[in-house]
Amino acid sequence: MTKSEIFDRVVKILTPYVKNQEALASVSEKTHILDELKVNSARLVDVVLEFEDAFDIEIADEDVDSVETVGNAVELIEAKLG
Amino acid sequence: MKPRVVVTGAGVIAPNGNGLADFELALRKGLSGIRRHEKMAELGFASCVAGVPQGVDELAASAFDEDLLRAMNSSHRYAALASLEAWRDAGLRVPAAGEDSVDWDTGAVIGTGIGGMDTTGERVVPLTDTGKVRRLGSTAVEQVMASGVSARVGGILALGNQVTTNSSACSTGAEAIAIAAERIRRGDAKRMLAGGAEGASHYIWSGFDAMRVLCRTHNDAPERASRPMSASACGFVAASGAGILMLESLESARQRGVAIRAELVGAAVNCGGQRGGGSMTAPNPEGVRRCIRAALADAGVAPSEIGAINGHLTATGADPREIESWAAALDAKPGRLPPITSTKSMIGHALGAAGAIEAVACVLMLQGGFVHPSINCEDVHPEIAPHGASIPHQLRELPGLEVVVKAGFGFGDVNICLVFRKWHA
Numbered sequence: 001m002t003k004s005e006i007f008d009r010v011v012k013i014l015t016p017y018v019k020n021q022e023a024l025a026s027v028s029e030k031t032h033i034l035d036e037l038k039v040n041s042a043r044l045v046d047v048v049l050e051f052e053d054a055f056d057i058e059i060a061d062e063d064v065d066s067v068e069t070v071g072n073a074v075e076l077i078e079a080k081l082g
Numbered sequence: 083m084k085p086r087v088v089v090t091g092a093g094v095i096a097p098n099g100n101g102l103a104d105f106e107l108a109l110r111k112g113l114s115g116i117r118r119h120e121k122m123a124e125l126g127f128a129s130c131v132a133g134v135p136q137g138v139d140e141l142a143a144s145a146f147d148e149d150l151l152r153a154m155n156s157s158h159r160y161a162a163l164a165s166l167e168a169w170r171d172a173g174l175r176v177p178a179a180g181e182d183s184v185d186w187d188t189g190a191v192i193g194t195g196i197g198g199m200d201t202t203g204e205r206v207v208p209l210t211d212t213g214k215v216r217r218l219g220s221t222a223v224e225q226v227m228a229s230g231v232s233a234r235v236g237g238i239l240a241l242g243n244q245v246t247t248n249s250s251a252c253s254t255g256a257e258a259i260a261i262a263a264e265r266i267r268r269g270d271a272k273r274m275l276a277g278g279a280e281g282a283s284h285y286i287w288s289g290f291d292a293m294r295v296l297c298r299t300h301n302d303a304p305e306r307a308s309r310p311m312s313a314s315a316c317g318f319v320a321a322s323g324a325g326i327l328m329l330e331s332l333e334s335a336r337q338r339g340v341a342i343r344a345e346l347v348g349a350a351v352n353c354g355g356q357r358g359g360g361s362m363t364a365p366n367p368e369g370v371r372r373c374i375r376a377a378l379a380d381a382g383v384a385p386s387e388i389g390a391i392n393g394h395l396t397a398t399g400a401d402p403r404e405i406e407s408w409a410a411a412l413d414a415k416p417g418r419l420p421p422i423t424s425t426k427s428m429i430g431h432a433l434g435a436a437g438a439i440e441a442v443a444c445v446l447m448l449q450g451g452f453v454h455p456s457i458n459c460e461d462v463h464p465e466i467a468p469h470g471a472s473i474p475h476q477l478r479e480l481p482g483l484e485v486v487v488k489a490g491f492g493f494g495d496v497n498i499c500l501v502f503r504k505w506h507a
Contacts, residue, residue: 016147016148016149016152017149019149019179019180020180038180040149042220043149043220044220045216045219045220046152046219046220046221049216049217049219
């Protein structure tokens with residue numbers, strides 16, 4: 001799976017949780033998930049479960065701590081996919 | 083002088099109609115919302131009928147975004163939809179999700195009898211028991227916490243006054259109205275959304291089925307299953323939904339220039355102490371009578387002024403005792419009891435939402451000048467028969483209807499009575 005395919009799927013998974021539609025319209029790897037997309041931080045656990053299901057991977061709780069931007073999520077998933 | 087409390091908005095999600103217009107039409111027609119419940123049948127319930135509001139998921143999908151919907155079980159959906167209707171009915175603007183302003187003058191007391199048992203049964207128990215706790219995600223707690231129904235509404239409407247959930251079994255929904263009114267009377271809030279919501283779930287209803295208190299004789303005739311005051315009554319019909327009133331101080335309502343639907347002139351709550359014939363599951367008649375009299379005293383209303391009664395009347399063996407208590411509390415000889423009707427005859431018993439949905443019915447009856455029919459009691463119970471003339475088998479148009487009294491009684495021997503008066507603009 002290419003990085004851009006992963007990016008597209010990550011954005012699709014995040015979309016229902018996004019409260020700032022303007023930020024979503026111009027989303028890039030640098031976009032901050034909480035600060036810019038305004039995703040409720042409590043919902044990150046649901047987002048991670050969806051990543052696991054969509055990519056058939058397991059994400060440890062400590063891995064999640066490093067994820068701040070959309071790009072961080074893409075890189076984490078890419079690494080798990082090996 | 084204590085602030086007067088008026089009703090400036092109402093909203094309802096009920097098995098026989100969603101929204102005030104459809105609900106009023108159903109009430110006038112005597113339309114039953116009881117249907118066969120396939121899941122109850124499949125699982126071997128003795129009672130296989132229930133009152134479940136129809137088309138709610140579609141209504142919710144058009145009202146709430148995907149993120150919210152994922153965290154809204156049935157009781158949340160009912161509570162939020164009824165609250166939105168009451169809010170708009172009161173002439174208030176629904177804030178956008180991104181708006182930061184908070185309405186510090188408005189709160190909510192929205193009760194529930196059982197809580198988010200659909201979430202508990204479908205997700206919390208199976209995922210926990212199979213060691214998949216992590217799969218619960220972030221949305222389980224907010225759906226199973228008792229206060230979830232009021233918290234959900236508080237967030238959608240940016241409420242900044244007291245936001246809480248009460249719980250007193252089958253008196254919950256009406257009790258919420260009394261609690262909210264008291265807050266306005268104390269001057270602590272200008273407006274309070276008040277009512278109750280109860281989810282639709284076989285996990286809620288199984289315990290009642292086991293107690294043999296649900297109707298098991300009309301599985302093939304659902305619309306005739308809820309039979310309050312009849313000789314053939316043999317249990318209530320499980321139901322769900324939500325009723326919400328917007329209570330407001332008269333001063334605030336006048337300042338806003340909003341239309342007033344009715345005045346809540348009095349309320350009382352008490353408990354029979356589970357003595358004197360009362361128990362966990364049955365009311366002490368002395369408690370019931372005291373509660374009715376206390377509400378009338380609070381309202382400054384004489385029994386002779388009562389135009390109609392919306393009873394608790396669930397269709398169990400308690401109905402004749404309730405009628406006895408009304409007659410005793412009002413000192414009404416046979417033939418002199420005001421018209422007494424049971425909304426549950428059409429929608430079943432929505433537990434923690436029942437009193438609130440029925441309070442909405444009271445407000446509509448006062449405004450519309452009618453008493454809705456109490457259906458399915460052609461065969462009036464012999465012990466109620468002396469008061470038979472007070473039962474409206476058909477719609478009664480009563481343009482002069484001025485006062486409607488609503489009572490509710492719950493497990494724990496708890497009682498609630500509300501007194502509504504017609505508003506003359």
